[in-house]
Amino acid sequence: MNVRVRYAPSPTGLQHIGGVRTALFNYFFAKSQGGRFILRIEDTDQTRFSPESLQDIYDTFDWLGIREDEGPRNGGDFGPYIQSERLEKYRIAAEHLVKEGQAYHCFCSPERLETVRQEQVKAKSSNQGYDRACRNLSPDEIEKKHAQGMSSVIRLKVPLEGETSFSDVVLGTVVRKNSDVNPDPVILKSDGYPTYHLANVIDDHEMAITHIMRAQEWIPSGPLHVILYKAFGWTPPIYAHLPMVMGSDGQKLSKRHGSTSLVDFRKQGYLPEAIINYISLLGWSFDSEREFFSRQELETLFYIEGLQKSPAVFDYKKLRWFNGHYIRNLTDSMLSVAILPSLVDSGLVSSTPSKSEVEIIEQSLPLARERLVLLNEAPEVIGFLFKEELDYETSALVPKGLNEQQTREVLGKIANEIDNLLNGSPEDAEAWFHETAEKEGRKLGQLMMPARIAITGTKASPPLIPSIRLLGREKSVTRLEQAQAKLAPIGD
């Protein structure tokens, strides 16, 4: 079979975890099967459409490194790929169904519908939904209402009896009584636009889609769509309903739980590699051992049987862990490119970095790499290399067991030693600290910590000696002196 799958987002908001996972799974399935991945824009809700959302879809794809084989950007033989450009097809199809007696015009006002709905809820009625008031309007009545200029929608005539089933790759066969299917949903709105149900069925058929992979929230619509396919005399594609992505409280993942949009993750310094790897493991697994997958590997390894039935909880901590892992795997040049924006944004480095800035960044990479979980943390990890002024509490300088004066002496001693610390080997420098500590009956930390605070401004920092070397003689001495000045003067 020539696999053709699609991702069909509606441009009404930013791309989020759930949607992206659907896109990825479709993409991976297509690639692994040698099939085609189609991007279709479902902009049938004119009130919620936004151009930024459309752009965000493309940006997200680009950032993740996935590319559609067919879509609005690169065309294809089945276009147009934007539903608002296919209006005529839907209208004709809907009218065709009306003519065939499989759909009908409905003149109910939104207000009436709302009243009906409220009454049903209040009465805890067992069948909620449209009451099919217009289902059996006579041709005369319909004509009369049209003549009066009443606007109408077209509703699908869902069979009152019997049942409808579809086969699903992950769920098996799903059967539903027709009486339980959404009672006569609108397929063509009064503004002439189709609803999702109509547009998606027509497009999937016309675009020769072979498999529909979408989230499980669509299961209830499955039978409805099958009824639509039958009404047109078409064969439905194969379904694969993906388990939903939940928040930590078991509810559908939403902003309440934290960041969900891909731009957010991107801004926070997540790598696309980490996102792809982690997201792919939400509701899918390869085997019991393997957990690292590149995009390229997934393009061949993905298999539909690895799909899970039960919902998956999105675990921010595990995503972070993946991100740290991928950061550690970055080459120096990739890492320096990756952290530059955060350094620029925080004002530490000029937007067109000077040669010396670039040099410092590059040399700091070995120190930064294993301390970063998010790219955005770069400023706090290596920011001291670029700052003019350090900001810390004087009390932080003083280690346990020493008073201010002793601390000042320690700092002075280190300042005096600076040339040797810089010129000798790092091992020699380290040895000096050990020897000095021993000679003076002090703990190593009592020498290192004051210096660390003085040099980096924080007690959690990259290793001291390399940090001093990176900072350079002049700044190091200055900082050690500034630190001494902060402490109580001699004779105090």
Add this chain to the structure above:
RNA sequence: GUCUCCUUCGUCUAGUGGUUAGGACACCGGGUUUUCAUCCCGGCAACAGGGGUUCGAGCCCCCUAGGAGAUGCCA
């Protein structure tokens, strides 16, 4: 309210009638280490409950409970 789907460690999962129920994150402890990290080692921790079927059930069937989703002129 009705319908549908789901149910293995806290989380993601492996498991397809016979396993000490495996791995990963998180957490806890230890080691390496100048702090923080990284890295290494170890530990804690699960088959929702109840009935069957079977010589034998996490795996098959039924019921119960719990969770989620749908129920729009939104997708």
